[in-house]
Amino acid sequence: MTSYLRNWLWSGAASAESATTPGAQVPTFTTTSPQASDDEGDDTETEVNVEAQDDDDDDIAPAFPALNSAQRAGTSSAKPAGLAPRILSDTDLMPPPPLPGLAVRTPGVSLSTRGSSSLGVPASSGGLAVPPSTTKAPPKPTKKREKVALAPGHSALDWANLKSSGADLRGVDSLQRITPSILKQHNKKDDAWSAFYGKVYNITPYIPFHPGGEKELMRVAGRDGTKLFATTHGWVNADFMLDACLVGFLVGESSS
Numbered sequence: 225m226t227s228y229l230r231n232w233l234w235s236g237a238a239s240a241e242s243a244t245t246p247g248a249q250v251p252t253f254t255t256t257s258p259q260a261s262d263d264e265g266d267d268t269e270t271e272v273n274v275e276a277q278d279d280d281d282d283d284i285a286p287a288f289p290a291l292n293s294a295q296r297a298g299t300s301s302a303k304p305a306g307l308a309p310r311i312l313s314d315t316d317l318m319p320p321p322p323l324p325g326l327a328v329r330t331p332g333v334s335l336s337t338r339g340s341s342s343l344g345v346p347a348s349s350g351g352l353a354v355p356p357s358t359t360k361a362p363p364k365p366t367k368k369r370e371k372v373a374l375a376p377g378h379s380a381l382d383w384a385n386l387k388s389s390g391a392d393l394r395g396v397d398s399l400q401r402i403t404p405s406i407l408k409q410h411n412k413k414d415d416a417w418s419a420f421y422g423k424v425y426n427i428t429p430y431i432p433f434h435p436g437g438e439k440e441l442m443r444v445a446g447r448d449g450t451k452l453f454a455t456t457h458g459w460v461n462a463d464f465m466l467d468a469c470l471v472g473f474l475v476g477e478s479s480s
């Protein structure tokens with residue numbers, strides 16, 4: 225870079241000097257800031273003497289911004305050297321914005337009496353009142369999902385204790401293959417079987433423990449109750465709650 229500049233300067237200066245001072249051999253390039261003649265301009269004056277530089281200065285990065293750039297000139301004029309930044313006082317700072325209209329409301333006086341709100345909302349449109357809702361009210365819970373009051377000693381914990389007590393809750397000696405017609409015969413409260421997810425359970429012992437009540441549970445007595453069970457409370461783990469009541473597996477009529 226320096227070599228290129230030197231060649232360029234040399235050719236330009238040589239041609240110029242050939243017309244003026246033919247005797248000069250070495251060109252000298254001097255750059256002076258616009259305010260070099262001012263008091264503060266001494267430190268911005270820069271001289272680049274091409275002859276004084278060696279050949280091995282190619283690796284020296286140029287100053288950025290350039291020493292004679294407008295940025296440096298502007299910085300030196302805006303911030304005189306040696307002057308510390310001044311801490312602004314309150315009077316130098318920008319004044320605070322005016323108080324919003326809401327902050328100067330008179331307590332007890334509604335905004336509508338003033339014709340319009342301070343936010344520019346006309347009183348005729350309701351001022352700052354909450355706009356009418358366009359969403360529908362949530363549906364009231366149906367009575368079908370009401371829990372019943374269980375008799376004392378029939379809580380979920382009591383049922384868990386009964387399951388683990390070792391009492392016979394199945395009513396059968398071994399697991400069976402049960403067809404829908406066989407299942408249908410067990411539809412009485414004291415002999416109620418029901419199928420959930422392919423397994424047949426004796427639900428009679430569970431009736432007094434059912435939080436949904438006896439009436440709801442008996443709707444599936446003697447038949448496959450999977451769909452009604454799932455739509456009522458799919459989160460309930462029937463497999464776990466009735467494991468001690470397992471009677472067998474539901475199969476097709478021809479598979480018995």
Ligand code: HEM
Binds near residue numbers: 372430452
């Ligand atoms: C033998 C199978 C069943 C078992 C093990 C069972 C178990 C349960 C359990 C644990 C709850 C309490 C749920 C909770 O608190 O979140 C419950 C509630 C209920 N069950 Fe069942 N249930 C069975 C079958 C049924 C059936 C066939 C119906 C018929 C619709 C039914 C209707 C209800 C109702 C209405 C509630 C009360 C509302 C609710 O808790 O969400 N249940 N049942």
